[in-house]
Amino acid sequence: MKTCPQCTTEAPLDDRFCEECGAHLGSPSNAPGDCVKCGAGLDSIDEDGFCSACGFRREAPMRDHFEHVVSSTFAGITDRGLRHHRNEDFFAIDSVGDAHIVVVCDGVSSTSEAEKASETAADTVFRALVQDEPLMEAIAKAQSAVASVAGDPATTLVAAVVKNNRAAIASVGDSRAYWIARENSQQLTRDDSWINEVVEAGEMTEEEALKSTQAHAITRWLGADATPEDSAASLIEFDIPGPGHLLLCSDGLWNYVPNAAAMSDLIYANEEEAVATVRRLVDFANEKGGQDNITAVLLTL
Amino acid sequence: MTQFKAEVFQNAFVPQGAGEVNAIMTVSAEGTEGLGTPGIRIIGIICDNSGSMDGGKIHAAKDAMVRMVWMLPADAWFFIIAGAENAELVVPAVQASSENKQRAISAVKRIRAVGGTCISTWLGKAIDQFGALSGAIRQGILLTDGENEKEDEPRLDAMLAACEGRFQLECRGVGSDWKIDELKKISSKLLGTTDIISRPDLIEADFQHILQGALKKEVSDVALRLWVPLGAQVKFCKQVSPDIADLTSRGKQTKAQTWDYPTGAWGKDESRDYHFCIEVKPGEVGDEMLAGRASLIVTRSGVETKAAEARILAVWTDDESKSTKIDRRVAHYTGQAELAQSIQEGLEAKARGDDEVATAKLGRAVQLAHESGNEATKKLLRKVVDVQDEERGTVRLKRDVAKEDAMALETRSTRTSRIQRGA
Numbered sequence: 001m002k003t004c005p006q007c008t009t010e011a012p013l014d015d016r017f018c019e020e021c022g023a024h025l026g027s028p029s030n031a032p033g034d035c036v037k038c039g040a041g042l043d044s045i046d047e048d049g050f051c052s053a054c055g056f057r058r059e060a061p062m063r064d065h066f067e068h069v070v071s072s073t074f075a076g077i078t079d080r081g082l083r084h085h086r087n088e089d090f091f092a093i094d095s096v097g098d099a100h101i102v103v104v105c106d107g108v109s110s111t112s113e114a115e116k117a118s119e120t121a122a123d124t125v126f127r128a129l130v131q132d133e134p135l136m137e138a139i140a141k142a143q144s145a146v147a148s149v150a151g152d153p154a155t156t157l158v159a160a161v162v163k164n165n166r167a168a169i170a171s172v173g174d175s176r177a178y179w180i181a182r183e184n185s186q187q188l189t190r191d192d193s194w195i196n197e198v199v200e201a202g203e204m205t206e207e208e209a210l211k212s213t214q215a216h217a218i219t220r221w222l223g224a225d226a227t228p229e230d231s232a233a234s235l236i237e238f239d240i241p242g243p244g245h246l247l248l249c250s251d252g253l254w255n256y257v258p259n260a261a262a263m264s265d266l267i268y269a270n271e272e273e274a275v276a277t278v279r280r281l282v283d284f285a286n287e288k289g290g291q292d293n294i295t296a297v298l299l300t301l
Numbered sequence: 302m303t304q305f306k307a308e309v310f311q312n313a314f315v316p317q318g319a320g321e322v323n324a325i326m327t328v329s330a331e332g333t334e335g336l337g338t339p340g341i342r343i344i345g346i347i348c349d350n351s352g353s354m355d356g357g358k359i360h361a362a363k364d365a366m367v368r369m370v371w372m373l374p375a376d377a378w379f380f381i382i383a384g385a386e387n388a389e390l391v392v393p394a395v396q397a398s399s400e401n402k403q404r405a406i407s408a409v410k411r412i413r414a415v416g417g418t419c420i421s422t423w424l425g426k427a428i429d430q431f432g433a434l435s436g437a438i439r440q441g442i443l444l445t446d447g448e449n450e451k452e453d454e455p456r457l458d459a460m461l462a463a464c465e466g467r468f469q470l471e472c473r474g475v476g477s478d479w480k481i482d483e484l485k486k487i488s489s490k491l492l493g494t495t496d497i498i499s500r501p502d503l504i505e506a507d508f509q510h511i512l513q514g515a516l517k518k519e520v521s522d523v524a525l526r527l528w529v530p531l532g533a534q535v536k537f538c539k540q541v542s543p544d545i546a547d548l549t550s551r552g553k554q555t556k557a558q559t560w561d562y563p564t565g566a567w568g569k570d571e572s573r574d575y576h577f578c579i580e581v582k583p584g585e586v587g588d589e590m591l592a593g594r595a596s597l598i599v600t601r602s603g604v605e606t607k608a609a610e611a612r613i614l615a616v617w618t619d620d621e622s623k624s625t626k627i628d629r630r631v632a633h634y635t636g637q638a639e640l641a642q643s644i645q646e647g648l649e650a651k652a653r654g655d656d657e658v659a660t661a662k663l664g665r666a667v668q669l670a671h672e673s674g675n676e677a678t679k680k681l682l683r684k685v686v687d688v689q690d691e692e693r694g695t696v697r698l699k700r701d702v703a704k705e706d707a708m709a710l711e712t713r714s715t716r717t718s719r720i721q722r723g724a
Contacts, residue, residue, distance in 0.1 A: 052558075054530050054582070054590075055531075055581065055590045055592060057589040057590060
């Protein structure tokens with residue numbers, strides 16, 4: 001049951017309007033970012049997390065760990081992990097008509113307000129994509145939205161729009177998209193990271209570079225201090241070759257999985273609904289140490 | 302522009318299942334140097350010249366008015382109304398040039414005391430004069446010595462409704478033949494105070510004091526805006542310092558979740574305290590809520606500016622050691638409200654001859670005034686009761702109490718002390 005924010009009458013979770021007074025009860029799905037108490041949209045939440053409708057503050061555990069299940073084949077999860085005090089990852093997913101939309105962001109923790117950056121970026125891109133705006137324009141919008149967040153935070157972003165067996169994927173930073181199938185699984189995005197740059201330039205071997213403290217430093221990001229070049233997204237078009245899964249995740253997961261084949265083994269270890277798989281992925285990363293925030297979104301196609 | 306600072310004091314912890322949130326907000330208007338010039342001001346003087354004022358009272362009042370006119374700064378505007386059953390515009394709204402002051406003083410000297418008392422007509426004249434300078438800081442002073450005529454009551458109520466928000470008015474009663482309730486009704490509606498001037502020779506000093514206060518005002522038409530969550534209820538919104546003024550019924554709902562309360566004009570370095578009591582939907586243990594957001598809104602030429610903002614929070618806990626603590630400022634002003642009520646009930650009981658209740662109530666008042674360090678009120682109480690033990694509140698009613706002393710205690714019962722530092 002939930003409570004009407006206007007007249008406090010109890011209403012079943014699925015009701016959208018109060019039987020008693022007609023007030024909007026919020027969406028039953030409770031999309032990430034919505035007020036968990038009254039269902040008011042993300043735009044009702046102020047910068048300190050207070051809902052401008054019911055006054056309740058977004059519960060901290062909600063930001064630390066939340067799931068969103070769109071269907072049995074489409075679900076996302078994010079988790080604080082074991083070592084970090086806060087979850088600076090964020091994701092937003094939904095199916096609109098025949099399109100599936102996924103956005104995953106990882107706030108850069110060396111800057112303050114990193115969690116605000118990831119949330120702002122994910123939310124801005126998600127909203128634009130829901131309105132059918134082009135992917136690159138959505139990312140440009142997110143860049144200016146993040147740049148105006150106080151404290152100059154930064155974030156990575158990977159976003160996908162899947163429609164008619166074709167995936168358009170854009171990324172900035174090191175959050176990844178994978179195609180996972182029984183065979184020929186592959187990493188679809190290329191990390192904008194220091195390690196990739198030095199290895200590609202032939203300055204170090206991957207093994208040497210991995211030992212560096214800045215191995216995972218990202219070379220592109222969204223944020224106030226990002227030049228247009230720093231925040232430029234790479235765009236990939238990928239034709240879905242057959243049955244499989246599209247996985248979007250943050251480095252909190254892929255750090256523990258050496259390659260796409262290993263990711264495939266992990267995902268195909270059990271036949272289950274998408275939400276069960278993403279939960280297993282989080283558990284796996286936490287068993288391996290949970291050094292970073294973990295976010296995983298799985299869309300089965 | 303005057304700069305405001307708002308600070309909230311509260312214990313945000315609320316026990317499981319409860320939804321009442323109390324908070325004290327201190328609002329201070331800070332220095333204004335280099336922040337632009339204050340707007341023009343107009344001061345209206347309304348003096349009773351009914352028959353009962355004849356003799357020493359009208360003489361003293363005229364002297365006080367003359368003195369006040371002299372003190373006006375040259376850039377201020379002023380007007381003077383003499384009121385009986387009809388109101389006479391002695392000096393229409395003019396700027397305080399020396400020439401106009403001279404003319405005004407000659408006119409004041411010609412005022413004679415004759416006729417009855419119909420305050421509605423006085424206010425009717427005043428509203429016209431203030432209307433000429435609607436963008437100015439508009440303040441008035443009303444002096445009377447008697448009761449308003451019964452048949453004027455409905456007209457006065459209608460006139461007060463018309464005057465609300467048009468100007469502020471300080472009310473003074475000279476002697477002891479006027480009615481406290483009547484003047485308080487007028488002054489509270491018009492965001493001023495009511496006080497007694499026990500003897501005519503004190504009028505001049507009182508007027509000067511009022512004028513000094515009025516000239517300090519730099520920004521008018523300030524509203525206190527309170528946002529509350531959907532479904533929450535504002536149980537009360539009171540000014541609690543420098544005196545208690547319940548603003549709850551004065552609130553105007555501007556949006557579904559916001560209420561505006563009038564606070565009138567503010568002067569430099571002025572500081573006031575407000576007590577909010579908000580009933581919200583109880584949360585679960587661990588929940589945190591923005592139970593209220595209070596801000597000051599300054600309106601100039603129809604443009605609203607938010608001058609300061611403070612937040613009132615609620616955090617639900619099952620830890621009783623946290624939720625049972627009452628913030629010391631909330632406790633202090635709750636005590637001051639009880640003090641005012643004890644005095645009023647005590648004096649009412651005394652007036653109807655119920656000495657037992659009067660002794661108990663006034664004794665409680667002495668105890669509360671002592672505990673909170675409200676020396677001014679304690680002094681006034683001592684004129685009405687003999688105090689045996691102020692800590693326990695043991696008192697005996699005085700036999701012969703001057704009517705002026707009882708009235709002074711009653712009119713000033715709503716004046717509060719501020720919390721004692723380090724208490």
